[in-house]
Amino acid sequence: xxxxxxxxxxxxxxxxxxxxxxxxxxxxxxxxxxxxxxxxxxxxxxxxxxxxxxxxxxxxxxxxxxxxxxxxxxxxxxxxxxxxxxxxxxxxxxxxxxxxxxxxxxxxxxxxxxxxxxxxxxxxxxxxxxxxxxxxxxxxxxxxxxxxxxxxxxxxxxxxxxxxxxxxxxxxxxxxxxxxxxxxxxxxxxxxxxxxxxxxxxxxxxxxxxxxxxxxxxxxxxxxxxxxxxx
Ligand SMILES: *Cc1c(COP(=O)(O)O)cnc(C)c1O
Numbered sequence: 001x002x003x004x005x006x007x008x009x010x011x012x013x014x015x016x017x018x019x020x021x022x023x024x025x026x027x028x029x030x031x032x033x034x035x036x037x038x039x040x041x042x043x044x045x046x047x048x049x050x051x052x053x054x055x056x057x058x059x060x061x062x063x064x065x066x067x068x069x070x071x072x073x074x075x076x077x078x079x080x081x082x083x084x085x086x087x088x089x090x091x092x093x094x095x096x097x098x099x100x101x102x103x104x105x106x107x108x109x110x111x112x113x114x115x116x117x118x119x120x121x122x123x124x125x126x127x128x129x130x131x132x133x134x135x136x137x138x139x140x141x142x143x144x145x146x147x148x149x150x151x152x153x154x155x156x157x158x159x160x161x162x163x164x165x166x167x168x169x170x171x172x173x174x175x176x177x178x179x180x181x182x183x184x185x186x187x188x189x190x191x192x193x194x195x196x197x198x199x200x201x202x203x204x205x206x207x208x209x210x211x212x213x214x215x216x217x218x219x220x221x222x223x224x225x226x227x228x229x230x231x
Pocket of ligand 1: 034036057081082167205206207221222223224225
């Protein structure tokens with residue numbers, strides 16, 4: 001692995017060439033740098049190299065990092081991409097800009113109740129269990145439209161439903177990697193056909209970002225390729 005700055009450049013090169021190959025504007029695909037398990041120093045290095053949006057999985061770890069990097073606000077954006085329990089919704093509603101992992105109405109309701117009025121609306125994605133494994137978190141695809149309609153009906157000055165997120169099973173080759181991403185894109189179309197206008201597909205990680213972009217990802221969440229391997 002090179003330096004964080006070099007790794008970021010390489011990931012952005014991959015992102016751009018995948019977007020161009022798919023006929024998409026590279027600027028329409030946002031890079032979320034997943035900094036879980038790495039310290040505030042690593043985030044600061046990535047920020048100094050121009051990266052603005054960071055993804056975290058664990059609420060306690062993230063809150064400590066967000067506090068340590070308070071001097072970078074408002075030029076830094078924090079996205080929760082890991083599981084969220086209802087007893088953490090207060091802290092999350094106060095500290096984050098996005099939550100990608102909403103998988104039930106109760107969580108979205110609590111986030112809406114607790115989002116401070118002086119902040120912009122918390123941006124939400126529904127996490128979809130796209131590979132259908134019993135053990136994984138996320139709502140089942142057939143339940144997505146009803147949940148999306150319920151979340152979209154929450155007060156818009158507090159929460160804004162933006163789209164869908166998935167963490168597919170790892171797959172070997174490009175064509176196999178595309179399938180779950182295609183399913184998520186089609187599900188977004190199904191949900192939007194019920195009268196919503198969701199614009200976000202949060203999909204693709206270090207190993208499959210090209211396949212996700214080929215299927216229309218608007219946010220790719222990349223950790224290892226930027227910060228290195230996690231122990
Ligand atoms: C860790 C994680 C990522 C980043 O995965 P890499 O393979 O390190 O790029 C993306 N999304 C979620 C939800 C994660 O937990």
